Amino acid sequence: MDKLLQSVKKILQDKPLGSIQWFVLNQSWLGKTYGEMAEGSGYCNNYIKEVGSELWQDLSIALGKRVTKKNLHLALEKHLQDEIDAHENQIRPEFGEESSLEMPSPDFFSASKIEFPSGPVALASPLYINRPPLEELVCNEILHPGCLIRIKAPRKMGKSSLLNRMIAYAKEQDYQIVYLDFQEADQEVFASLDKFLRWFCVNVSRQLNLLPCLDDFWDTEMGSKVSCKIYFEAYLLQYIHNSPVVLALNEVHRVFEHPNIAQDFLPMLRFWHEQAKQDQTWQKLRMVVVHTTEIYIPLKLNQSPFNVGITITLPPFTLKQVENLALLYGLDCAEDSEEAKRFASLQAMVGGHPYLVNLAFYHLCQGEMRLEMLLETASTPVGIYGQHLRELLTLLQAQPELMSAMEQVIATDEEVELNAIAAYKLESMGLVQLNGNQASAMCELYRLYFSQQFGKQNNAKRLFEKL
Structure with a gap:
């Protein structure tokens, strides 16, 4: 248990645990259920579970591998063994090599092994972000x-x-x-x-x-x-x-x-x-x-x-969750407080939409472009969202009543009251967020892109009328 406590302190050195977190960690190590912890601590069961969920996510981010209550022993024991092996490798370099050997990155930090975001996040994937509770x-x-x-x-x-x-x-x-x-x-x-x-x-x-x-x-x-x-x-x-x-x-x-x-x-x-x-x-x-x-x-x-x-x-990701996901993708700049502020620009652009955030991080970890360039080209045909945006435009073009409704939304910064069916269908496509029947663009990316597209269409229409 002493080794466990020392190891966790090292792992979470930038995020010290409070007494309730240490209690949940200790009891989980001993195999106690959340219900037993609640009875022994006086806290409600749901609160204990929420503390546990956040604790496992913090450990997952810090270790670069998925940690749960069930695999806690295995994950921490492997981490301790890895530290021992790394220390021995530094002391006894093989074949006369320098002792300053670099530790290999976790598997999912390897850009070549990260799958393109498509469909549900696999159960075993470390890239799943919890949205407590x-x-x-x-x-x-x-x-x-x-x-x-x-x-x-x-x-x-x-x-x-x-x-x-x-x-x-x-x-x-x-x-x-x-x-x-x-x-x-x-x-x-x-x-x-x-x-x-x-x-x-x-x-x-x-x-x-x-x-x-x-x-x-x-x-x-x-x-x-x-x-x-x-x-x-x-x-x-x-x-x-x-x-x-x-x-x-x-x-x-x-x-x-x-x-x-x-x-x-x-x-x-x-x-x-x-x-x-x-x-x-x-x-x-x-x-x-x-x-x-x-x-x-x-x-x-x-x-x-x-x-x-x-x-x-399901709500969109918060800025904190976006930063946590960046770490899970191995984007080291997310660990720097100044650099992390740049992700607020991404958050503002895509509104915390999980798929759009994952798509951005996939391209960033491939080293294809920097975040500034990604944001600058986001709403253009050559940007990383080009195909996604074209698919949405095609869906709208197939239903003129939805195209007209979306034009109303984009035409103003204020919320717009729409026909109920049009409003719900646009919401199901993820294009708008609703307050009753009052609709507004889901994110800045969609507002920019469709504003450009509707502008082009209106210009073409006016040119045709002149002819």
Whole structure:
């Protein structure tokens, strides 16, 4: 334990720990759970977990490798052994070489080994940034019988990365997992409610390794929703015995585009959640609904699944989180207080958007350009965001009503009131941030780029009219 304390003091020499942090570290080393720590300290369980989460992230940044409560022993013991090996190498240089050997950088600091930012952050990746207390909230909530969790954020904000970590946690509890991504559904699946619910039930059955037998439970006279409920209640939930099942529904906003489906499917999910309050069978089902925007299909308050359960809205990265991520990418300048201030300019440009920040750091750690040049060219076709911006422009051009709405947003520095559906669709694309129906550009990058594009289009239009 003495070696542990001395080692951690060295590792976190720029960030001394307080008494509660030392307490959590000590108890974690001894194998205590957060609940046991809370009972022994008088602090609430959630606070202890938050302290632990921040502590593991600080250690991860300092060590250059992912540290968790579970791998604490392994990570610190390896660090101590590495220090011993490095010391011995300096004392006994091989083949008569100088003793001032450089320690190799951690694997993920190697620019050639860092993957291009695309899709969810891998579970084993050290580049995942916690956004306390969100991770703790979803992992705690999934333990509650019959829970309903909603994860909401625009595209590329980290929804799937958070969902995957919650699923990994549920697997550790020996829960069964059913994961459905509605983007995988063929367009014809949305032709009718009956077709959609049958597709839904078949997919759930397959993932639970059960033979689909819908015809044994489906009754056209009772209707599709009741048939679906009976299929879950009398078949699927009976065969999973006492093991809870997590039903993770990703890209649910696709259902919003089909009012004939959404107006029945979404209230059905709420009804199942409420059934769990009085029926032990339904308590086995834990539901997670992930989507990019608020629902824009009118539903009665007592039918919407989005005003029950717990809602997790993913925020952009704070400046501190941006600086922490820079360190994880091996950008040494982030360790210098003066140099770190430069990342405030990046934060202002992209609004802390996780994907845009990761893309910037990927290019910086490749040594392709300096931050000043990256920011100067950010909104231009030759900048690192060129392809991303062109993709967004193409999406807008395919929907003139959204193009018109975005023009209204860009035309002023004030918030603009938009049609509800246009506002929500722009939010789902990550282009605007909403305050009710009042919209403003999500970040300076989008404001600059679309201002330039709309200016070009208007000039071309005026020139054409003159001709």
